[in-house]
Amino acid sequence: MTGLARRRRDRRAQLRPARLSPADRLRTGSSGLRARPTRVVLSALGIAIGIAAMVAVVGVSSSGQAELDQRISRLGTNLVTVEPGSDLFGGAAKLPEEARARIDRMPEVEHTSQVELVGGANVYRSDLVPSGESGGIGAYGVDLDLLEAVRAEVDEGVWLNAATTDHPAVVLGAAAAERLGVHRITPDTLVLVGGTYFSVVGVLERAELAPELDNAALVGQEVAEEVLGAKGEASTVYVRVDPDHVERVRDEVGRNANPEKPNEARVSRPSDALEARQAADQTFQGLLLGLGGVALLVGGVGVANTMVISVLERRGEIGLRRALGATRRDIRGQFLVEAMTLSALGGVFGVLLGSLATGGYALLRGWPVSLPWWAGAGAVVATVLIGAVAGIVPALRAASQHPTEALGAG
Amino acid sequence: MTAEKPEAAATDSCEAAARPSTAVGGPAPTTTRDPGPAVEFTAVSRHYPGGVRALDGVGLGIGRGELLAIVGPSGSGKSTLLNLLGTLDAPTSGTVRVFGYDVGALADDQLSALRARWIGFVFQQFHLAPNVYAVDNVADGLLYSGVPARTRVRLALRALERVGLADRAYHRPHELSGGQKQRVAIARAVVGSPRLLLADEPTGALDTTSGETVMRVLRELHGDGVTVVVITHDRELAAALPRRVEVRDGRVVSDSALPGDAPCRTEAGR
Numbered sequence: 001m002t003g004l005a006r007r008r009r010d011r012r013a014q015l016r017p018a019r020l021s022p023a024d025r026l027r028t029g030s031s032g033l034r035a036r037p038t039r040v041v042l043s044a045l046g047i048a049i050g051i052a053a054m055v056a057v058v059g060v061s062s063s064g065q066a067e068l069d070q071r072i073s074r075l076g077t078n079l080v081t082v083e084p085g086s087d088l089f090g091g092a093a094k095l096p097e098e099a100r101a102r103i104d105r106m107p108e109v110e111h112t113s114q115v116e117l118v119g120g121a122n123v124y125r126s127d128l129v130p131s132g133e134s135g136g137i138g139a140y141g142v143d144l145d146l147l148e149a150v151r152a153e154v155d156e157g158v159w160l161n162a163a164t165t166d167h168p169a170v171v172l173g174a175a176a177a178e179r180l181g182v183h184r185i186t187p188d189t190l191v192l193v194g195g196t197y198f199s200v201v202g203v204l205e206r207a208e209l210a211p212e213l214d215n216a217a218l219v220g221q222e223v224a225e226e227v228l229g230a231k232g233e234a235s236t237v238y239v240r241v242d243p244d245h246v247e248r249v250r251d252e253v254g255r256n257a258n259p260e261k262p263n264e265a266r267v268s269r270p271s272d273a274l275e276a277r278q279a280a281d282q283t284f285q286g287l288l289l290g291l292g293g294v295a296l297l298v299g300g301v302g303v304a305n306t307m308v309i310s311v312l313e314r315r316g317e318i319g320l321r322r323a324l325g326a327t328r329r330d331i332r333g334q335f336l337v338e339a340m341t342l343s344a345l346g347g348v349f350g351v352l353l354g355s356l357a358t359g360g361y362a363l364l365r366g367w368p369v370s371l372p373w374w375a376g377a378g379a380v381v382a383t384v385l386i387g388a389v390a391g392i393v394p395a396l397r398a399a400s401q402h403p404t405e406a407l408g409a410g
Numbered sequence: 411m412t413a414e415k416p417e418a419a420a421t422d423s424c425e426a427a428a429r430p431s432t433a434v435g436g437p438a439p440t441t442t443r444d445p446g447p448a449v450e451f452t453a454v455s456r457h458y459p460g461g462v463r464a465l466d467g468v469g470l471g472i473g474r475g476e477l478l479a480i481v482g483p484s485g486s487g488k489s490t491l492l493n494l495l496g497t498l499d500a501p502t503s504g505t506v507r508v509f510g511y512d513v514g515a516l517a518d519d520q521l522s523a524l525r526a527r528w529i530g531f532v533f534q535q536f537h538l539a540p541n542v543y544a545v546d547n548v549a550d551g552l553l554y555s556g557v558p559a560r561t562r563v564r565l566a567l568r569a570l571e572r573v574g575l576a577d578r579a580y581h582r583p584h585e586l587s588g589g590q591k592q593r594v595a596i597a598r599a600v601v602g603s604p605r606l607l608l609a610d611e612p613t614g615a616l617d618t619t620s621g622e623t624v625m626r627v628l629r630e631l632h633g634d635g636v637t638v639v640v641i642t643h644d645r646e647l648a649a650a651l652p653r654r655v656e657v658r659d660g661r662v663v664s665d666s667a668l669p670g671d672a673p674c675r676t677e678a679g680r
Contacts, residue, residue, distance in 0.1 A: 035541060
């Protein structure tokens, strides 16, 4: 009898269901999608929109960062500015006259230039403008090598040169030109600086490392002293430093500029401000990413919904497959793979859409296009996971369906 | 379909008559020398929740290589019978043995494997996947048998040849006539060389000519040694088959294979 029992067990052991190969799993899992392309497109669209939004946010932010990095590396992070701060009593301090010369003697310093804000010299388009409407434009006496130090560019016209330093010629900062309504430079474009007409020879582009120069009228130091009453006191010293020693110079330059009262010299590094601005944008990005996440969630619910309906509609197919020998596991796997494929299709489409949006936006802004690879890969992995979660309940429901029930009562 | 006492008695006598016709009455056949019957029902009942008795104490034996019709009007329990024959369902009481396996004692996975290897189904509504080539529809009949994809296609082409549709292999279902669709479905059912072919109203959705073609194909398969069970409500179609089992109200009321056929029919017939 034991032999008989064992043989019976052996026969049962023969009845082991075959396992589907991964390729077959994928094929059966996508068969339902191939049969209903419209529905696939519509329900994958939800996922695609969410993913596209998130990829675009990451892409735009990364492109913006790339642009900023490019700009900063063009402008250089090795510019240090020294300005007079305030004295112990809160009054305005002055930089000693020889400050620039002393800074120049520091071994790590490559180049310096200075400007002097001429107090009381207001700038007007003409003498018909009421004196109260100066627009806050400051008149500066500048050295000829200023542009080299701050790496600003001339937008229109020319920069001051040896011939124009002792003539009443002026170069306007970008904002100042805008305010004064100087759009084109002709030989008779004049502005009134400190009561004297100066001819405008050039307009600068925005000076990103020296924003104080944007709303300024720049005249040669000699003219400033002769005509406007400048005193030769630096209001800002621009210091270009050996890039490897920026930190050291930054710490020591104040003492060199004003050895007696080092606390009265205010030292800063303008490129820090540019970098800080990018950080501020990140709050906004977080919001956009959150919105993308909500869209993704809604997309996931859409996939779950589509799958539930699909399972209801395909009771006959489920029954047929059970009749052909599919196990519950096979059915569960089929619908799970289908949900994952559906969602991943949305993900791939979303990555494409998001990349296009990133590219378009970056081109529009003249930025370099940059999209980290992990954004695309992460998006697709995330959608596969979303699909798996969305597909669990429909797949379990499909698998628990009784095969006879699925074929319908005949 | 709720049983009444006198009928129950009549069924019991029929069942008693049915039993000797089966080859084996004892435990499951375990030797390969005597393969035993294809299917063996012993006092099988299938009740559904709510008191519906779809089958009530049915005894039935189907030998290997038989071709028979199970005939009865709708609601007679013949679909329940088909589900039990195909191991898609288990009896509420009694035992169903398919190729010696006690269906009620097998796990769901084992039943799936049993169907994948030995049982082929043909349905009235064909159940072909739309927009999928006939050959791929047929190849899906082997999907759950562990056969590699390339072999599946090769066997599918051979199965289509067997039902006379070799030239329609790369047609989609909507490009085929009803009869052709049913032949594709038959090819799918037999592509895995099952021992038992269950056809549920195979001609129900077809015109006479197509129906005849389908029946011819089924006869040919029977000729090749396959056990073929045709479930139908069509008495004319059933009459053309070697054996007829008539089902009514969840009971077998006549079986042409039994000598004591007539009394059963008269007692149970209305």
